[in-house]
Each structure stands twice: as structure tokens, then as C-alpha cells.
Amino acid sequence: MNEALFTANNLWIMIAAVLVFVMHLGFAALEAGFVRRKNTVNILFKNVMIISIGLLTYYILGFNLMYPGGDPGGFFGFAGFGLSMPEGAAGLIEYADGGYTYWTDFIFQAMFAATCCTIVSGAVAERIKLGPFLIFCVLFVSLSYPITGMWKWGAGWLDELGFYDFAGSTLVHAVGGFGALAAIILLGARKGKFTKEGINPIPGHNLPLAAIGVFLLWFGWFGFNGGSVLSGDAGAVSLVFVTTALSAAAGIMGSFVTSYILFKSHDLSMVLNGCLGGLVGITAGADLMSPMEAIAIGFIAGIIIPFSVVMFDRLRLDDPVGATSVHLICGIWGTLAVGLFGDLAGIAQIGYQIIGIASIGAFTFTFAFIVMYVLKITMGIRVSEEDELKGLDIAEHEMSAYPDTNIGVENYAMSIQ
Amino acid sequence: MNEALFTANNLWIMIAAVLVFVMHLGFAALEAGFVRRKNTVNILFKNVMIISIGLLTYYILGFNLMYPGGDPGGFFGFAGFGLSMPEGAAGLIEYADGGYTYWTDFIFQAMFAATCCTIVSGAVAERIKLGPFLIFCVLFVSLSYPITGMWKWGAGWLDELGFYDFAGSTLVHAVGGFGALAAIILLGARKGKFTKEGINPIPGHNLPLAAIGVFLLWFGWFGFNGGSVLSGDAGAVSLVFVTTALSAAAGIMGSFVTSYILFKSHDLSMVLNGCLGGLVGITAGADLMSPMEAIAIGFIAGIIIPFSVVMFDRLRLDDPVGATSVHLICGIWGTLAVGLFGDLAGIAQIGYQIIGIASIGAFTFTFAFIVMYVLKITMGIRVSEEDELKGLDIAEHEMSAYPDTNIGVENYAMSIQ
Amino acid sequence: MNEALFTANNLWIMIAAVLVFVMHLGFAALEAGFVRRKNTVNILFKNVMIISIGLLTYYILGFNLMYPGGDPGGFFGFAGFGLSMPEGAAGLIEYADGGYTYWTDFIFQAMFAATCCTIVSGAVAERIKLGPFLIFCVLFVSLSYPITGMWKWGAGWLDELGFYDFAGSTLVHAVGGFGALAAIILLGARKGKFTKEGINPIPGHNLPLAAIGVFLLWFGWFGFNGGSVLSGDAGAVSLVFVTTALSAAAGIMGSFVTSYILFKSHDLSMVLNGCLGGLVGITAGADLMSPMEAIAIGFIAGIIIPFSVVMFDRLRLDDPVGATSVHLICGIWGTLAVGLFGDLAGIAQIGYQIIGIASIGAFTFTFAFIVMYVLKITMGIRVSEEDELKGLDIAEHEMSAYPDTNIGVENYAMSIQ
Amino acid sequence: MKKIEAIVRLQCFDEVRDALAMIGVEFFSLKEVKGYGLQKGETMVYRGSIYGKDYIARLQIDILATDEKADQIVKTILTSARTGEVGDGKVFVLDVEQVYRIRNGETGENAL
Amino acid sequence: MKKIEAIVRLQCFDEVRDALAMIGVEFFSLKEVKGYGLQKGETMVYRGSIYGKDYIARLQIDILATDEKADQIVKTILTSARTGEVGDGKVFVLDVEQVYRIRNGETGENAL
Amino acid sequence: MKKIEAIVRLQCFDEVRDALAMIGVEFFSLKEVKGYGLQKGETMVYRGSIYGKDYIARLQIDILATDEKADQIVKTILTSARTGEVGDGKVFVLDVEQVYRIRNGETGENAL
Numbered sequence A, B, C: 001m002n003e004a005l006f007t008a009n010n011l012w013i014m015i016a017a018v019l020v021f022v023m024h025l026g027f028a029a030l031e032a033g034f035v036r037r038k039n040t041v042n043i044l045f046k047n048v049m050i051i052s053i054g055l056l057t058y059y060i061l062g063f064n065l066m067y068p069g070g071d072p073g074g075f076f077g078f079a080g081f082g083l084s085m086p087e088g089a090a091g092l093i094e095y096a097d098g099g100y101t102y103w104t105d106f107i108f109q110a111m112f113a114a115t116c117c118t119i120v121s122g123a124v125a126e127r128i129k130l131g132p133f134l135i136f137c138v139l140f141v142s143l144s145y146p147i148t149g150m151w152k153w154g155a156g157w158l159d160e161l162g163f164y165d166f167a168g169s170t171l172v173h174a175v176g177g178f179g180a181l182a183a184i185i186l187l188g189a190r191k192g193k194f195t196k197e198g199i200n201p202i203p204g205h206n207l208p209l210a211a212i213g214v215f216l217l218w219f220g221w222f223g224f225n226g227g228s229v230l231s232g233d234a235g236a237v238s239l240v241f242v243t244t245a246l247s248a249a250a251g252i253m254g255s256f257v258t259s260y261i262l263f264k265s266h267d268l269s270m271v272l273n274g275c276l277g278g279l280v281g282i283t284a285g286a287d288l289m290s291p292m293e294a295i296a297i298g299f300i301a302g303i304i305i306p307f308s309v310v311m312f313d314r315l316r317l318d319d320p321v322g323a324t325s326v327h328l329i330c331g332i333w334g335t336l337a338v339g340l341f342g343d344l345a346g347i348a349q350i351g352y353q354i355i356g357i358a359s360i361g362a363f364t365f366t367f368a369f370i371v372m373y374v375l376k377i378t379m380g381i382r383v384s385e386e387d388e389l390k391g392l393d394i395a396e397h398e399m400s401a402y403p404d405t406n407i408g409v410e411n412y413a414m415s416i417q
Numbered sequence D, E, F: 001m002k003k004i005e006a007i008v009r010l011q012c013f014d015e016v017r018d019a020l021a022m023i024g025v026e027f028f029s030l031k032e033v034k035g036y037g038l039q040k041g042e043t044m045v046y047r048g049s050i051y052g053k054d055y056i057a058r059l060q061i062d063i064l065a066t067d068e069k070a071d072q073i074v075k076t077i078l079t080s081a082r083t084g085e086v087g088d089g090k091v092f093v094l095d096v097e098q099v100y101r102i103r104n105g106e107t108g109e110n111a112l
Ligand SMILES: Nc1ncnc2c1ncn2[C@@H]1O[C@H](COP(=O)(O)OP(=O)(O)O)[C@@H](O)[C@H]1O
Pocket: D007, D034, D035, D036, D037, D038, D039, D056, D058, D085, D086, D087, D088, D089, D090, E027, E028, E029, E030, E062, E063, E064, E065, E101, E102, E103, E112
């Protein structure tokens, strides 16, 4: 391999890492937009902390848990604390067959890692205590995520089995979604969300912020999926760009049509979630699909979103930003789609995909549930009812996101949204 | 051509596509910032739908209308529905002389396509009905834009003639602007904008959002213009970066000076438009100009903006975001500038530029006018007066962009801004 | 050097320039979020003008002052007005040993230049007059910044001495910080900030905007530091990415822990500043540090931030956005850290670093102080008390950033924040 | 002297203001209030669930006037703010003991 | 007729509204006010400095009622808005001369 | 007992509040109102067109006080809120029938 190709390849993975970094801003904006103004500082604070925790713990522990580099096919491995560049050229051109350097590898993977906590952060918004949540994040991102990640991307048993998950519909998104599910089960719904009279929507306080978040997530997703080619290979990366973009576009269309049929409404929050659903859906097989198949996958993801949102509401599982619908349900859908569409489609593959989802789901849900449960019975995970009424910004941060605007009564009175 | 150079070239065009994608966020933010808060959800919704419609229709139809690949010099051609990667290496390194792959070609062009509708979206804001607007977009982006695009970029008759439009001052921006002009003529002004007492400004509700939009548009413009080199050629792309940046900077300065002289005011909305004017202006000849010429083009564009805004107001053509001034007037200016400055300057070239603008303008305006007119007499294109008063967010979406803040009386009473 | 490697190298520096461009949006958003709503248009206007002034003056004057290309080791040099591409290949592949083209060099450096004024802009917010501030910017960015920049990056005397400043902890950030310090000394504090009763915090009006700004700054910093490698060298750039990201993460953690210990609070504005502190801190030695050293540097920067903010408050120096703490204090810290950690650490290096900081600081502070002082005694630099009360948006721009929302009494009454 | 408090629809405000100006009343204070009454707020949809606000945004106009003028003002408001639909609002009249103009300390009718 | 103005805590509003509904009062206007009194606003922290707002956000409920009904309404508010902590607020009763329903011009008790 | 309603300039509020505190009045409610009167809002410019707001933002201070205290309060406001320019605002005094403190049900002067 010549140096020029190596430089170009590595350049792409570095840029992809930067794009994945922007997804943290995307999540922060989306989640901030979808909560009430009285909880805005809190959600931003959590998202800033998560990226810090994600990078630091991945440096200390996560990277070497996820890519232990032992014999293939295992369940667990650990290559030691911290990072150390392999000697000589092995750290550069020879490290990954000219795809990228050791440092590039780390930074690209580290940017992925924090994502799983950001997904949880949205689902538990407006009622979780800050301290326990941060402890949960440390454990989730430094242990749970890399262990299941290793099963596939670290050449573990699922990889050997034939499970396929290109850029992480399951390994990243559904993992975040299973964590979120465990958390919201233990946490309970926000006050006033479910009353005897029925479901009481609690609209987000700033939809432009949410829309900015979704566009930035899509922007970053070109790096998330495109970088997962793990080289700058022109044909492969550009195909991934096409499938990713078309699936997102189809996700918007799918949720537009479905929400109109179901609710006779043009709900911005639904098409935003539909867009993300399409992106999550294509993630597992972005390199395997034709454009038409990508559109099909995205469109179905878009259809799923409104149904899934309603389903979680009916189950009285309260998820302010729709993280479980987007990341868990569409993550599962996308992973299954690899068995239904594209180059690998087939009965056997469907089986592998189900095994992958089920095993990772079982591990992650159990891990998250136990951690949250222990935190619940020890420190408590939920703020007091009074603090919830006041808002977490005042209660946990003694700040206000927009201190010099008038505060609407909606922020305080439970029954007037 | 070696693989490394191909990879680097292709990488740049892919990254340029991602940057052009960000322009959709830029437009969404700019337009949302420049409308009243009661119409914010509506404008965001439209912009999300446009990117979906743009990508999907360009996949189905547009790409093969714009680049039919038949004999050069024609007026119309169509290479069939959908996309199919050319066989073998033709789809990769040989597809475009090592510049980019087939898929990269599609995604880069597709990101451009939706832009023309986004331009219209801003001009018709705060009063158009959602349904007819989306129908207009489907037709405009899948038929009108690619047909005139083919005349030049698809090696059609204008290309053969000698018309020059590097990255689309006319093909993209003025096309959007002509569409916008047809639409606002048929639609009429917002209630309360023009009264017997004179022109009644209706200020946008969130200037930080508008400023974010402009910065993001500039950011994306490096991809819009830089990617139009259609390879990573170091000298050509870096010159385009310099001319693009200096023209934008000069556009700011031009509108700063001019607004101060004309209105004795430091109007943020004007310098933001001036910046965009400079960007649109340089787009037709970004690869032909010296830095000094780029500054001249941008500075003149910046001077044009305040005059143009006042002119449209005097003509009682209501354009909430200044899309016609920025995209139509400065698009025409930039296209003409190719005949006045830079490597191609000359009388003959001025002639070609005028023919190009006139023919594309005539086609586009007529197309847009007919489509809008038919929609107007069938479905109606304008919301009821009551809905306009309430705002499109409530009327069309039953949502509010900032549901838990107090609504100022300004949103309802017509005569108090 | 082959063309492919040159293309890849140049591509990276161009992309880095685009990322540095985004930092201007980051600064604009951060500063807008940290001022009161009545001064929002003003700060956005200033930041739009700064990028225009920065690019244009750097084209006319700055570039050739900073890189005069005379004999090494000097104090001052000037290579003539304007830009002219060196003849033949010297402008392309041979210009910088295949690292980038002449135009790329200019655009990358030009994007840096405007940064120093943006830093000042935040510190003087909410009370400076627009006109004098813009004059200050013109002089600061076209004379002061390039002269001290030349001492090191233009192969001047500090470079020969052995002073090291990889991407500008001192040359860019501390320079901006010294300018800010001179300005706020001459300008005085905002009305109501320091009263007999003590320090009266004046919280920023839109923390989500500030958070977006910080994330975008971090995003851009990958280009700021990564591009300073001045080629796409895989090993070097990817190491810089890792140290930059880990230092930022550690800066967040450092300020999180310190603010909690000092103030028992989880102050979002502090962790945002901590993140920036970590970024500024690593900038001088991003290419010299191991990951662990980068974490140490960032963590210490994060600890410094809350102390520094309190210190400036005690000194009654009013800096609404914390620019002096972030850019001046952490800039100095980062420059010193090159002598304490990493490949160059040593007593002699500490000496060089101190000489560099002291000489650049002395020059810059003196320059800024004199310019501001002359402006103060001629035009006056501070708005009237009444205008400060009304807000600069109305007073200087006759606009309002959010015209159709109610204005809280907080905006007018001094003693109720 | 009387204090007239009128609670009217947002969209009627322009008309009321113009009608008042016609009879020479150009001085008043305006407050934004949330009205609870027969008419409720708009029905909204969010993420598939329908909800409504109990209240509806309204404007309260406070006018101080002499006893003679008060009647005319009330009549003007009653006509100009009327749509005939439920939710048009109310007008209340209260007695005021004294009025002062801060600028010059004038009191009584001179201060109006 | 009487005008009752009650200044209550934000978090008590739901209870007051429900209690009023129980005694048949479903018509009123709501204003957001800033209350200055014994109770101050929340303590806030910004960049290491502690500060507090002098005031606290409160709601003012305005109810027009007949003389007989007024007493019952006041009692209902007094009970439903009480927490017993400093800062519970006040209720004032003013006399109203006349009330008009804009929709149909009805006056007096019919207009309530 | 009296209810004093003072409509003052935003920028005078601090002074009024301090002056009231000096005479022992630390209890009141504050509302933001839009004032229509001789003084109009700031002139604004947007995209080359000049426009102005008809109204100007003002604060309304509501104070309940005993009959004796009322006079002193009015005087204090008249002095502390005066700039002498058009637009200084008004003070109105209304009669109040009864006042209740919600916290403990006290009435009359005790409740103030
Ligand atoms: N008894 C009352 N006390 C105070 N305000 C009232 C009262 N009744 C009605 N209002 C105000 O008048 C508005 C209109 O009343 P509503 O019952 O909806 O219609 P209508 O006036 O046509 O009967 C309400 O929203 C409320 O603001």
C-alpha cells in the first residue's frame, strides 16, 4: 500500500470521527428541544458530561475491552488499561492494512461509544437525578457497551456466527435503546403524563432546536455509516452515502404519510423522528443495500415510528424524546432487515440476526436494569415531586436556561400544558 | 490514474456533498429565524419535507433527466428511471476520469437539487398552504430544475453555446429565485405587510437562528463551490475556497456600508443577506476569478442587496426572507459577472450569459407560474385569513414551536408588530 | 512527492480551514448565548463583521506581514499588499513540500486570523460602542496579530529561540485574551455587575445557544489543531485528534469537579468554559503529548477555569463570556505546559515558553491598550448609561433579536436580574 | 372616575383600539391574560395525542375615564369587540377614588 | 357584584381551579405577576456567584361574582391555596359597579 | 383599605422599589403591561423600513394599604417615578372591601 492511499484512507476515518462527534451536538440539541424549558440546562449538562465520560472511560478501559485482540470468537477479553501505540510502522500504515492509524482507530471508536449513553439520556429526561445518572453512564459506557461490542466488532462469538451489523443498528442504537428501556421502566413516567383521563402530551419547548438536532444527526451519520467502511474506499463509501441519505429521506416520507393517516396531523416531531428512524434502520446494512432497498428500509422505519410512539404511550412507558422508538425499535428493524434485503438476505441470516439482537438485548437490558435497580434502592434515581414541578434546572443546577424571559405558567401547573 | 488519487478526489466530492447537505440546515434555520414564531413549525416542516422530496425524486427521475448522457447540445433527454451503477470499473475509477464514483456523482448532485425548492420555501413563508406547496416542490425539483440544469451541466445546448455557470448562480440560485418570484406574484403579500400607510415590516422572530443559518450556509458553500471542481484538484479547489470566502466577506462589507448610507442603520438582517449575496454572486465564476475580482463581485452583490430588498418592497412583492434579492438578483449578477471579470470576460461571453439567464429564467418562471396557477384555481394556494392570523403552526399543524412560553400579542394583532 | 499524496495533504488543510471557519459560528453562538437578550443582535452583528474584516484585511495586509518570507529570526517583515500566487508549480505542489497550495495556505491562515478579534468581542460585550470596536478590530487583526504571529510561525526571532506553540495557545488565544484584558480594563464593568453589596451575576440569556457554540468550537478545533500539522500526515494528525479530544473531555471533568467543590453547584456555564479551557490548553503542544499527558493538561485547565473566573470577578474585571479565563489564562497554561509535559519538556524550554508569552503578551497588551485608549479619548468607547439600560440592540441597531416575544422586566431593571 | 376593564379576543384588539381612538380615547394599558370560560383554547396534537389548553389567550384593556365618558367607552367596546360567538369576553366597571399623573402630580380629571 | 383578586402560588393553581370548579366557578381570568413580599425567589448560582431574585412568580386570579357567591369563592380559595408556609398570598375583594357580556350586551348578574 | 395601582417606566422601577422600602412597604405585586398614551415605543428599523410600536412596555405595581398609609405611598411613588418627561405614567387609588391572607386566613389590616 502506498503512503498516498494510506493518507487518504486515514483522512476519511478521521473526518468521519469528527462527523460522529457532531452527533453529540445533534443529540444535545434534539433532546433539549424536546423537553420543557425548565429542564433544559439539565439535559445539556448531562450531554456535555456524557461526551467527557465517554471519551475518558473509553480511553481507560473501553477500547481495550472492545478490541482485546485475543483469539476470535470469544465472549470477553481485555487488553490492558490505557492506550499505547503499537511499535513502529504497526502503529501507522501496517496497523490496519493502510486503512487508518492506531490513534485514528481509537478516536473513531471513542466517538461511537458515548452515543449509547446519549440515547438513554433523552429517554430519562425531566425526572432522573443527575448523580446516579452519571454513575450509570460510567458503567454503561465503560463495561456494557464494549463487552457486547466486542462480540461482533471485536471479532467475538457473534462475528464468528455470521451476525452482521455494519455500523451498529444493534451494537450502538439498540444497545442504547435497551438501556433506555430498562431505565424508564424503573424510573416511571413524568408527573402528569399519564392520568386517569388518558395520555397527556408534554410538548417539547423548542422545536427549532430539535430540528437543528436532527439535521446535525443526519450530517454526522454520513461519518457514522461512511466511516464504518474503515477505509476511504471510493465505491464502498459512496454507496453507503447513497443508501444512508435515501433511507433517511424515505423515513421522513414514511412517517409523514403514516402520521397523516393515523392522526390526520402534520406533526413535526414525528417526521423528525421518522428521519432518525430511517437512519437507524439503514445502519446495520448500509453497505449491502441497493438504493431501492435502502428506500424500502427507511420507509418502513418511518411507518414504524408513529405506531411505536403510540405503543410505548399505551404501555405507559414515558420517553420524552422517542429514543426507544427511534433507536430500539428501528435498531431492531434495521438489524433484521439485513436478513430480508440486500446481499446477505436469507433464512440463515435472519436467524443470525435474531440471535444477535436477542443476546445483546438480553445482556444489555439485564446490565442496565441491575445497575439502575441498585442505584434506585441505594441513592434513589428520581428527583422529588417538588423538584420535578420546579424543574431540574432550578432543583439540580440553580440555573435557568433562559433567565431573562418570563416563565409561562405552563412550567409549573401540572394540568395545563 | 492511480487508486490513491482517485480515492482522494472522490473523498473530496463526498465531503462536498455532506457540506451541501448542511446547507439545508442552514436554509431551515435562516428561514425559521426570519418568520414570526407562529409560523415556525410550518417552515421547519416544509424544509424537512423538501430534502426528503428532493432526494427521492432526484433518485427516481431527476438525475437521469439532468444527466441523460445523450448527444451533446440538446434540450431534453431522459436516461430512464432510478439508478443503476454502470458495470465494472466504469462505475468506479473510470466513471469520471478518476474524479468520483457513480454513487458520489448522484449524491452530490442530489444534494444540490433540493436547494431550489428551499429557496422558494422562504419566499412563500407565512401564508402558503402546505399541501399545494409540497406538490409544487415535487414538480419543480423533479422536472423544471433538471431540465434547465441539463442545458448546461448535462452538456445541453447552453453548454455548447458557451454559457458558463460554474456552480450554479443561475442553474441553482436564480432558478430557485424565478420559482419564488412566480409564487409570490400569485400568492400575494402577507396580511398587514402593505397598507395604505405604507410598508409595514414584519420582523423575523429569532435573529440568532437566522445568523446560525447564514454561517452554516457559508460553511456548506465551501462544498457547493469547492465540490463543483468535480475532483480534489489542489490548485483549483483551493482557489475556489479563496474566492468564495473573500466574496462572502466583501458581500458583508458591501451591505454594511450601503445599509448605513441608505438607512443610517446597522441592520443585522441586511448584512446576513449581504453575505449570502456575495456567496451567490461568486458561484458562477468561483474558479475564474482572482481574489481581487472575487472581492469586487462580492462587494457589488452586497451593495445590490439593500436596493433590491427595497425594490421588491416597492413592487409590493412580499418575500419574508429576501430570497428573491439574494438568489434571483445576485444570481443574475453573478452570472453576468463571468462576462465582466475573470478569465472569460468579454463581449461575446456577456451575450452567452444573457442568453443563458434569459432562457433558463423564461422556462423556469413559466413552469413555476403555470404549476402555481393551476394549484391556485384548483386547490387554492393560500391559507384563510383567519389561519394566517392564528399562524400556520396552529392552523396547519396544531402545534406550537415554543409551547410553554407566553405568546406575545404581536402574534395576533395585525397592526402592532 | 506524488500528486495523490499532495492532493490528500492539501485536501486535509482545506477541510481544516472549513472547520476553523465553523469556529466563528461557534464563537457567535457562545457569545450570543452568554449575553442578555437585549444585546443579542449587537453581538451577532459584531461577529459577522469580524469575519468579514478578518478575511479582507488578512488578504490586503495580514498574510504578508505574518509570512513575509525574509531572513529567519526577525521581528518584522512585509512582503507587499494583496496576494499573488507564486509562478508555476511553486504555487502548487512545490510551494510547501507537497503539504498544500498557496491558496490553501492563505485561506487556512486567514480563518485563524479573525479568531483573535472574536475573543475580544465576547469580553467587551454589552457595553462597547460598535464603531470604535470595529476600528479596533481592523487594527488588531491586520497589525498586532500578524506581527507577533510572525515572531514564531513566520520564522521570526521566537522561532529561532526555541519557543514552541503548535497551533496557537499563545499566538492566537492568549493574543486574543491580552487584547480582551486591555479592553475590559479601559471599558469598565457593565452597570450593576459590581455593587457595594458584592458581585451581581448577570446570567446569559440562552444557554442552549451557548452549548451549541461550545460543541461547534470543539468541532472546529479538530481543524484548528489537526490542520496545524500542515499536511495530512496520518500519524501526526491522528495523534493530534486524540490529544485534542481527550484534553477537552478532561477539561469538562476538571471544571465539573472543581465547581462542585468550590460552589456546590453543577454550573453549565462552567463546564462549557472548562471544555474550552481544555481545548485552549492542549493547543500549544497537541502534537507533543501522549494521551495521558493531554488528559493532565486538560484536567488542570478545567481546574483553573472556576478559580480564574472568580479571580477576574474579584479584580472587578467584567468579562461576560469568560474569554480572559478561557483564552488568556488557559492559553498561558497550555504554552507553559509544553515545558512541563511531552517531548520538549525541560527547564530550558520552560524558559523559552516564558519569554514567548511575556514578549507576545507585552506587545499585544500594549498595542491593544494604546489603540483602545486613543479611541476612548477621541470617539469614546462606551455606550451611554441609558443605552446600556435599553440594550445595544435597540440603541445601536434599532432591532430586537426576538421581536415578537414579551420582554421581561429583567431586561430593564438593573437590580433584578 | 371609573376604571373600565375589558377582556377581549386577541384578534379584536385592533378594531377596539381604532374604535376607541375614534371617540378620543388614546390612553390605556394592556395586559395579556389567560381566560377561563366557556370557550377553550385550540386543540393541539403532539406525537399522536390530542390535547387542548383549558384557557385561551386574551387581552385585558384598562381604561381610566370620567364618569360621563365611561358609558360611551363601554358602548364602543361592546360593539367593536363583538363577534357574536361564545368567548367574546366581558367589560367591568369599577369606581376609582383618585387618579394622579406622575409627570406633574396633577390629580382628578386633569390627570386622565 | 364583587371582583375577587387572588394572588396564589403557581403550584397551587391546579388545586384552586379544581376547588372553584366544584363550587361551580369555571369563569375567571389569570395573570402572571411577580410577587414582592416576605418570601423571595429561588437562590441561583451563576459562574460561582450566588444570587437571588427579589420576587417570586405568582398567579393572580380575577373572578367576578355576585355578592352572595363572593364569600363562598373567597373561602374556597383560602382553603385550596393554603400551604401554611410564608408566601401563600392574598385575596382582595373590590366592589364592581357594572358588568357587561360583550357577546350579547347582557349586564349585571346575567353577564357573569 | 385601598388598592394603589401605579403604572411606571421600566427604568424607574428600581428607584420606586427602594423608595417604597424606605417607608416600610415591601409587599406588592408587579405586572408587565403595555402602555398606550402620549409616549410611543422606540422607533425600529427592519430591512430598510422604519416602524414603531404604538405602545411602550411599562410596569404596574399593585399595593394594598390602609387608608392612612395610602397617601404616603402615593406621594412616594409620585416622587420616585418622576422624570418629568411625557410618559411617566399614572397612579390610581381604588377602594377595597376586604383583604385576606391566605396563609392563616387573617383579614383586614392584619392581612396586609
Ligand atoms: N366571572 C368571570 N370573572 C372573570 N373573568 C371572566 C368571568 N367570566 C368570563 N370571564 C372572562 O371572559 C372571557 C370570555 O368568557 P366566555 O365564558 O368564554 O364567553 P362569553 O363572554 O361569550 O360568555 C373568559 O375567557 C374570561 O377571561
